[in-house]
Amino acid sequence: MRPEQPPVRLLLHQPTAPDGDGILLRSRLQAVGRRMGFDEVLRERCVLVAAEMLSNQIKYAGGRGFIQIWQTGPRSLDLFALDHGPGIDNLAWALQDGMSSKGTLGKGLGSIQRLASQADFFSLTAAQAPQSPWQGSVVWARFCPEGKDRQAGEADTGMHLRAYGDARENGDGIWLEQQGPVYRWLHMDALGHGPEADAVRQRVFEHLDLSLPFERVFEHLDRLLKGPRGAVLMLSELDTQAHVLQFAGVGDMSAQVLCGGTARRLELAEGVVGHLHRKLRIERVDCPLGGAVITASDGLRSGWTASLPGLARLRAPMQAFLLGNVFGRLNDDQSVFVIRW
8 A cells, every 4th residue: 555645635714704703713723733643832822823813814804814724744734814905015024023003012923933833924915916816915834743844955845735615535636756856746637526536536646656757657647547537637857956847747737937036837738648648748947946836737727927926935835825725716626736945
């Protein structure tokens, strides 16, 4: 039996109300924290950060937003808060303790930085991005008993996986493997959604061998996916030491390399794996330090990179959650993978 990939699951999506008290949010965090083996101190930190997120959304965005709880690893829990308020003109100023535009103590964002194992913040005002489909503020906070979820020098990765209708079954999937500085991942979208698409995804992951050369991996997948329901997918390999990306894909998905303020879209062959598709083309792309690679299923609407200035500077989990929530289509499975180095 192959080992399971680390779970990336949405555990709670709670819209914020102007008079919200956060009882459900607190009780769910306590329950999930106990299940994941968090001690009382770490569980209380989760609750305090969630309370700050909720308070900020009520004070500054009139309750127009939501807070999500994600399990992102066996012992890793993420809180993600997004609002549709006016945004923050000077985010660096707002992150300093004692700074508040509401006359309060102004310790909300600063306390989140101290209490969480990791945190990131982002905001867009209408003046900063008039063409963006979203303006407001987002906060991401991760909690790990060890205080960090990766070793020094490792790439920063993030995933957003959300099934249609928030069902348990998801035809989208991401399988990531690492060998030293080399990261290889398969990102797939089984046609359709629901239990049938999820069964296709599970069958692929049970028999997947990412150690093979690219052409051999696709030959194996073509045989594996023959039948009434195929899949579209992308195979990527990033060498963070040589700064080179190797990429190939088939079908209606998207991939971009962000670096130095520019975005390069990678081309996929037309067709469906397991059925008919054009000849595979393997691309090699130079990826200097400070860049990011983003792959996404068609569960995301197009135009995502150009609409969010400053996206590439964010931590990878923040990028993945932000893209999935702002550009995700509600009538399909959604998936985003981000890697920064």
